[in-house]
Amino acid sequence: MRTSALTAAWLVAMRDLRLAFRKPSQLLQPLMFFMIVATLFPLSLTPEMSRLRDAAPGVLWVGALLSSLLALEFLFREDAMDGTLEQFALSGQSLTWMLFAKTCTHWLITGVPLALIAPVAAAALGVPGEAMPGVVASLALGSFALSLVGAVGAGLTLGARRGGVLLSLLTLPLAVPILIFGARATELAITGGNLAPPLYLLGAIAVLGVTLAPLAAAAAVRIGLE
Amino acid sequence: MATWTWFHRLASPPHVYAFAQRWTKWFGGAAALAMLVALYGGLVMAPPDYQQKDAFRMVYIHAPAAWLSLMIYTTMAVAAAVGLIWRMKVAHAAAAACAPVGAWFTVVALGTGMLWGKPMWGAYWVWDPRLTSELILLFLYLGYMGLRAGIEDPVKADKASAVLAVVGVVNVPIIKYSVEWWNSLHQTPTVMQMGKPKMDGDMLWPLLLMFVAFALYFVAVLLTRLRAELLRRERNASWIREVLA
Numbered sequence: 515m516r517t518s519a520l521t522a523a524w525l526v527a528m529r530d531l532r533l534a535f536r537k538p539s540q541l542l543q544p545l546m547f548f549m550i551v552a553t554l555f556p557l558s559l560t561p562e563m564s565r566l567r568d569a570a571p572g573v574l575w576v577g578a579l580l581s582s583l584l585a586l587e588f589l590f591r592e593d594a595m596d597g598t599l600e601q602f603a604l605s606g607q608s609l610t611w612m613l614f615a616k617t618c619t620h621w622l623i624t625g626v627p628l629a630l631i632a633p634v635a636a637a638a639l640g641v642p643g644e645a646m647p648g649v650v651a652s653l654a655l656g657s658f659a660l661s662l663v664g665a666v667g668a669g670l671t672l673g674a675r676r677g678g679v680l681l682s683l684l685t686l687p688l689a690v691p692i693l694i695f696g697a698r699a700t701e702l703a704i705t706g707g708n709l710a711p712p713l714y715l716l717g718a719i720a721v722l723g724v725t726l727a728p729l730a731a732a733a734a735v736r737i738g739l740e
Numbered sequence: 741m742a743t744w745t746w747f748h749r750l751a752s753p754p755h756v757y758a759f760a761q762r763w764t765k766w767f768g769g770a771a772a773l774a775m776l777v778a779l780y781g782g783l784v785m786a787p788p789d790y791q792q793k794d795a796f797r798m799v800y801i802h803a804p805a806a807w808l809s810l811m812i813y814t815t816m817a818v819a820a821a822v823g824l825i826w827r828m829k830v831a832h833a834a835a836a837a838c839a840p841v842g843a844w845f846t847v848v849a850l851g852t853g854m855l856w857g858k859p860m861w862g863a864y865w866v867w868d869p870r871l872t873s874e875l876i877l878l879f880l881y882l883g884y885m886g887l888r889a890g891i892e893d894p895v896k897a898d899k900a901s902a903v904l905a906v907v908g909v910v911n912v913p914i915i916k917y918s919v920e921w922w923n924s925l926h927q928t929p930t931v932m933q934m935g936k937p938k939m940d941g942d943m944l945w946p947l948l949l950m951f952v953a954f955a956l957y958f959v960a961v962l963l964t965r966l967r968a969e970l971l972r973r974e975r976n977a978s979w980i981r982e983v984l985a
Contacts (some may be wrong), residue, residue: 625756654815666907670900674890683886684904688911691918698922719914733824737899 519652522607522613530619544585546622551577552635563640567676570639571700573695577635578628578653578661581691583682585624586664589616590735594672600739613735614728617665627655641704648703656696662723669734691719751828753941753970754979760970767802768960773958774953779919781946789943798856803956806849806870809877810912812842812958817909820902835905838894841958843881849874853877867900869874869923872917880908894973 517525534541555573556566566573593616595598602612632653633646641649667685671677699712742950749755782800791797816838823831854864884901891897917976974980 638813667902670887671890671906673893673896673900674887675892676890680886680890682882683879684883687876687883687915689909690876691911691914694918694922715918722914726907726910730903734900735904737903738859740901 517607519611520735522605526602526612527615527619528579530616531623531691532710534619534623540588541623541627544581545627547584548577548581549631549635551580552638555641567704570636570641570704573639573654574632574636574649574700575656575697578632578696579689579693580656582624582657582660582664583685584670585620585709586661586681586685586692587678589620589665589668590672591668591677594735594738597665599672601733603736603739608730610728611734613665613669613731614724617661617728618732620665621658621661623663625655629654645703648709649700652696652699652709652713652716654682655713655720656692656729658663658669659692659716659723660689660721661690662720662727665731666727666734669731669738672735672738692716707736717740751826751830753830753833753974753977754983755965756830757970757979760967764960764963764967767956768964770954771953771960773950774956777952778946778953782950786943786946794859795856795859796943797947798852800950802849802852804946804951805852806874808954808958809842809849809874810847811955811984812838812845813877813880813905813912814909816842816915817905817908823898824902824906825972827852829898829973830970832902834962836898837903837969839881839885839888841961841965843885845880845954845958846874848880850878864938867923869916869920869974872923873919876915877912877918880912884908892897916930 552573555569559566559569559636591597595604603609629650632649633641636646637643663680664685667688668682669682670684673681695712695715699709699716700714701707702709778800783797786797788794816835819831819838822828823835850871853874857866857868858864858872865932884904887904888897888901891900971980
C-alpha cells in the first residue's frame with residue numbers, strides 16, 4: 515500500500531523530533547546564543563533598567579533573528595550530507611510536504627523553546643511581567659515565519675561553499691518584514707498597547723510563508739541535490 | 741505558430757549573440773543622445789525649485805536610478821522565471837547579466853540620495869522609508885550575486901539564483917509596505933515630507949526623458965554583458981569559432 519503524503523510528512527516530523535532529542539546539545543546551542551546576546555546588551559549599553567526597557571524589543575528580536583540563523587544551519591545540512599534528503603527526493607513522496615514537516619519540526623525544537631525562554635531575557639531587560647504573554651506570542655509566531663523563510667535560504671545554500679555567511683546574506687533581507695512587525699508587537703506588549711494589528715500581520719506573513727515557502731524550499735533542495 | 745518563432749529564436753545563443761552585437765550601438769547611441777538632451781533640459785532649461793533652489797536638480801539622476809533599480813530587479817526575476825520554466829540557458833545568462841547593473845543603479849540611487857539628503861535634511865542618512873527599502877533592495881542584489889558566486893556548478897548556480905530572484909520579487913512589495921508602515925510609526929520631525937511632487941512641465945520632461953535614457957543605457961549594457969556571458973558559457977560551442985573568426 516502506498517503511504518499518503520500526510521503520513522510521510524508525519525513520519526518525517528517524528529524522525530526529526532527523535533533525532534533532535536538524541537542530540538540535546540544541538541538544541542541548546544541557539545538558546546544559549548540568544549541568552550548571551552541578551553546579556554551583552556546591558557553590558558554594552560547601560561545597566562539602567564528604564565533605558566534597557568526601551569531597547570528590549572530590538573534586543574530580543576535581533577537576538578532571536580541571529581539565533582534562528584544559527585539554528586538554520588542544522589535544518590538541512592546534515593541530512594544533505596548523509597544522503598537522507600536524496601532518499602526523500604527519490605522516495606516518490608511529495609518533497610514539499612516532507613520539507614514542510616521538517617520546517618515545522620525545526621520551529622518546534624528551536625523557535626518554541628526560544629519563545630519560552632525569552633521571558634527570562636526580557637525580565638533581565640526590565641520588561642514588566644504583564645507584558646510576557648505578548649512577548650512569547652510575538653516571538654513564537656515570528657519564529658515560525660522565520661523558519662519558513664529560512665528553509666528557502668537553507669535549501670538554496672545547500673550546494674554553496676561558505677554556506678553560513680551566504681545564508682545570512684540571503685535570509686536577512688527577506689526577514690525584514692518579520693523583524694519590523696515582530697519587534698513592533700513586542701514593543702506594544704511592553705508599553706501596554708494593542709498588539710493585535712502587528713500580530714495579525716505576522717500571522718498573514720506566516721500564512722503566505724506556509725503557502726509558498728515549502729514549494730520554493732523543495733525546488734531549492736532539488737537543485738542542490740542534482 | 742509564427743508568433744512563437746521569435747520566442748524560440750530567443751533560446752538560441754548564436755541568434756541572441758548576433759542580435760546583441762547588432763543592436764548594442766543603437767541602444768547606446770540613443771541613450772547618449774537622450775541623456776545629453778535631458779541633462780541640458782534638467783540642468784540649464786528647467787527653472788530652480790522655489791524651495792530647494794538648484795539642489796532639486798539631483799532628482800534627474802536620483803529618481804531615474806531608483807526606478808531603474810526596481811525595474812531591473814523585476815526584469816531579472818522575469819528572466820530567471822523564464823529560465824526555470826522553459827529551461828532556457830539564454831534567460832539565465834540574461835538574469836546573471838542584470839544583477840550587477842541593477843546593483844550599481846541601486847548604489848547610484850543611494851549615493852545621490854545621500855548627497856541630496858545632506859543639504860535638504862541636514863544629514864547624509866535618515867531612516868526614510870524610501871532610502872531604507874532601497875538599501876534592502878541592495879542587500880537582495882548582493883545576496884543574489886553572492887549565491888551565484890558561491891555555487892561552483894554553473895547550472896546549479898543558475899537555477900538556485902533563479903529561485904532566489906523569484907522569492908525576492910514576491911517579497912519586495914511586502915518589504916516596501918512594512919518599511920513604510922514602520923517609518924510612519926517612528927517618523928522623526930526633521931524629515932521633510934516630500935509628498936506627491938507637483939512638478940512643473942519644464943521640470944518634468946527632462947526627468948521623463950532621463951528615465952528613458954537610463955532605460956536605453958541599461959539595455960545597451962545588458963546586451964554587452966549578455967554577449968560576454970554567452971561567450972563565457974558557450975566557450976566550447978562551434979558557433980563561437982565562426983563568430984570570432
